[in-house]
Amino acid sequence: MQAKAAVNEKPVHSINNAFASKFAKSMFLAICGLFILTFIGTRMFTHIDLNLYGYMVGTIVFLGGFFYRFIAWGERPPTKIIIKKGIKLLFRKSTPKTSVEHLATYRFIWNRGIYRWTQHVLIGWGCILACCVTFPLVFGWMYFTMDDNGMYNIILFGMQILTVPADGIIANLSYNALNITAVMVIAGVCMVLYRRFKNMQARAEQKFMYDFLPLVMLILVSVTGLLLTFLNMFMHGHGQPAMSLIHQWTVIITLIYLPFGKLAHIPFRPLSVFAKNYREYYGEQSMKKCKVCETEFVSTEQSKDVVEVLGVNDIHFKTEEGYHLAELCLPCRRKYRIAQFSGFPTHEVKVKEANQNAKG
Amino acid sequence: MTKKRLYLELENCIGCRSCLAACTQCGGHEERNRNYVYDVNPLVNRQTMPLMCLHCVNPACARSCPAQAIQIHETGAVLSALVEKCIGCQNCTIACPYGIPKFDTEQNLMYKCDLCIDRTKDGIPPMCASVCPSNTLQWLTDEEIENKKQQFNLDNGKWVTSLPYLEGETNVKVNLPGILQGVTKLF
Numbered sequence: 001m002q003a004k005a006a007v008n009e010k011p012v013h014s015i016n017n018a019f020a021s022k023f024a025k026s027m028f029l030a031i032c033g034l035f036i037l038t039f040i041g042t043r044m045f046t047h048i049d050l051n052l053y054g055y056m057v058g059t060i061v062f063l064g065g066f067f068y069r070f071i072a073w074g075e076r077p078p079t080k081i082i083i084k085k086g087i088k089l090l091f092r093k094s095t096p097k098t099s100v101e102h103l104a105t106y107r108f109i110w111n112r113g114i115y116r117w118t119q120h121v122l123i124g125w126g127c128i129l130a131c132c133v134t135f136p137l138v139f140g141w142m143y144f145t146m147d148d149n150g151m152y153n154i155i156l157f158g159m160q161i162l163t164v165p166a167d168g169i170i171a172n173l174s175y176n177a178l179n180i181t182a183v184m185v186i187a188g189v190c191m192v193l194y195r196r197f198k199n200m201q202a203r204a205e206q207k208f209m210y211d212f213l214p215l216v217m218l219i220l221v222s223v224t225g226l227l228l229t230f231l232n233m234f235m236h237g238h239g240q241p242a243m244s245l246i247h248q249w250t251v252i253i254t255l256i257y258l259p260f261g262k263l264a265h266i267p268f269r270p271l272s273v274f275a276k277n278y279r280e281y282y283g284e285q286s287m288k289k290c291k292v293c294e295t296e297f298v299s300t301e302q303s304k305d306v307v308e309v310l311g312v313n314d315i316h317f318k319t320e321e322g323y324h325l326a327e328l329c330l331p332c333r334r335k336y337r338i339a340q341f342s343g344f345p346t347h348e349v350k351v352k353e354a355n356q357n358a359k360g
Numbered sequence: 361m362t363k364k365r366l367y368l369e370l371e372n373c374i375g376c377r378s379c380l381a382a383c384t385q386c387g388g389h390e391e392r393n394r395n396y397v398y399d400v401n402p403l404v405n406r407q408t409m410p411l412m413c414l415h416c417v418n419p420a421c422a423r424s425c426p427a428q429a430i431q432i433h434e435t436g437a438v439l440s441a442l443v444e445k446c447i448g449c450q451n452c453t454i455a456c457p458y459g460i461p462k463f464d465t466e467q468n469l470m471y472k473c474d475l476c477i478d479r480t481k482d483g484i485p486p487m488c489a490s491v492c493p494s495n496t497l498q499w500l501t502d503e504e505i506e507n508k509k510q511q512f513n514l515d516n517g518k519w520v521t522s523l524p525y526l527e528g529e530t531n532v533k534v535n536l537p538g539i540l541q542g543v544t545k546l547f
Contacts, residue, residue, distance in 0.1 A: 073428065076426070076428070078424050078426040082447075102468075108467050108469070111467045111468075200387050201388050201478075204388055205477070205478055262444060265444040268427065268445075271427060272447035275426070275448055275449035276448065279450070298454055302451070302454060303454060306454040309423065309424050309451070309455075310420055310424060310455055313420075315423065317420070326455060328459070330453060331459065333456075333457070333459030334396055334398065334458060334459040335398060338398045341370055342409065344400055346398065346402075349401065349402060349403060354397075354398075354399060356396050356397070358380035358381045358383065358393045359391075
C-alpha cells in the first residue's frame with residue numbers, strides 16, 4: 001500500500017534530494033563555502049600560510065561534529081518550532097537590541113551577578129575576538145604584508161583595507177591581538193576557577209567533565225599561545241616549533257569538543273533572541289486567557305505550540321472539565337492540583353494565592 | 361546506599377511554611393524558594409497543603425524545552441534549567457501539569473525544584489523534608505513507603521498514591537488525605 005502511494009506521488013525536484021541527509025548537505029555546503037571564500041581570500045591560493053594547515057583540517061573535523069550535534073538537536077519538536085518561527089520573526093524592529101543585549105553585552109548575566117558577568121565578558125569576548133583573528137588567518141581571508149617604507153598592510157579578502165606605520169598603535173594591536181585575548185581568557189578563567197573553588201553552590205553541583213574540562217582546555221590554549229610569543233621574544237625562538245604543535249593540538253581538541261560539552265551553548269545561544277521575538281510577537285497578536293480565572297498569561301500561539309509538542313510526546317493533559325492543563329494560568333494550575341488532592345475545588349475560590357516567596 | 365524518595369502526606373500540613381524558608385537556604389537555590397503551600401479552602405478553614413515538583417518520570421517540562429536545558433539526574437530528579445542553556449522561552453512553565461517552574465525575567469532564567477540535588481545525590485534529605493515539623497514531607501526508602509501502604513490499607517482499595525490523582529508516574533510519592541481514603545489517621 002505504501003509502495004503504491006509512493007509510486008503515485010509526484011516526484012519532487014528539490015535540491016535536498018541530491019543529498020543523503022541534512023548532515024551531508026550542510027557539510028557539503030559549508031566546505032564549499034569555505035573553499036570559495038579561501039579561493040577569493042588567498043587570491044587564488046597564492047597566500048596560504050601552510051604553517052596553519054593543521055587548524056584547517058581541525059576546523060573541518062569540528063564542522064562534522066557541529067552539524068551532527070546541531071542537526072540532531074534541531075530535530076526535537078520544540079526546537080524545530082522555535083527555530084522555524086524564530087527565523088520568520090528575525091526581522092523585527094527589536095531584534096538588534098535584543099541581540100546586543102543577549103549576545104554582546106550579556107545583560108541577563110549582569111542581572112545574575114556582576115562577578116559572573118565580568119568573567120563571562122572576559123572569556124566570551126576573548127574567545128570571539130581570538131576567533132575573529134584566527135579563522136581568517138587560517139583560511140587566508142586575512143593576511144599582512146610589509147612594504148619597504150616601514151608601512152604595514154592589512155589585507156582582507158585580497159583587498160588592502162588598512163595601511164599603517166609598522167611601529168604604530170594599530171599595528172602593535174594587531175601583532176598582539178591574540179596575546180591580548182589570551183590574557184583576557186586567562187583572567188576570566190582564573191575568576192571562574194576562584195568562584196568554582198570558593199562558592200558552595202558551584203561546588204555542590206559542578207562536575208569535572210562538564211564544568212572544569214572546558215576551563216582546562218581554554219587555559220591550555222591561552223597559555224600555550226602566550227608561550228609562543230614568549231619563546232619568540234625572549235628565547236630566540238628556542239622550542240617554538242614544538243610549542244606550536246602543542247598549541248595546535250590544544251586548539252583542535254577544544255574545537256572538536258566544543259559542540260558536545262558546556263561550550264555548546266555558544267553556537268545555540270542565538271536561540272534566546274528567537275525565543276524573545278517569539279514571545280513578544282505572538283504576545284502582541286493575542287493572549288491566552290486562563291480557563292478558570294481569565295487572566296491573560298501567555299500568547300495563544302505559544303500555548304498552542306506547547307500543547308502540540310506535548311501531544312507529539314504522547315502527553316495529553318486533558319482534565320475532566322474538558323480543557324488542557326496548559327490552558328490554565330500557573331496559580332490556577334497549582335490550585336487545580338490541590339483540588340485533585342483534597343476533593344475541594346480550590347481553584348474556583350476567588351482568592352488570590354497567598355505569597356509564595358519566602359525571603360531567605 | 362538505598363534509594364530514598366520524597367514522600368508527601370498531605371493532610372499533615374500545618375501551614376508553617378518551614379519548607380519554603382528551608383528551600384531558600386539550600387546551597388544551589390540562590391535564596392529563592394521553589395515550592396508552594398496552598399490553602400485548600402481559604403475562606404472557610406485553615407487546612408493547607410504543600411506543592412512542589414513531583415519529578416515526573418516523563419517530565420513535560422523537559423520534553424517541551426527547545427534548548428535541552430532541563431536535565432534529568434541519574435537519581436530521577438528533574439533538575440532546574442542549566443544556566444548557560446536556558447533561552448527563556450518559558451515553554452516549561454506552560455507545559456508543567458502542576459505549574460511548578462518559576463521564571464526570572466531579569467535573569468532570563470527558569471528555576472525549579474531540583475530536589476536539592478547537591479544533598480539528595482549523597483542520600484541527604486532535601487531541605488524541605490529535613491525541616492518539616494509535621495512529617496508532611498518525608499524522605500523514605502521504597503520499603504518504608506510500602507509499609508505505610510500496608511498501614512493504611514483497609515482492604516477497600518482506597519490507598520491512593522500518585523497515579524489516579526496525578527498526570528503520570530512521578531518519583532515523588534504522594535499520599536492523599538485520610539479523608540479521601542475513608543480513614544482517620546492515628547498519631
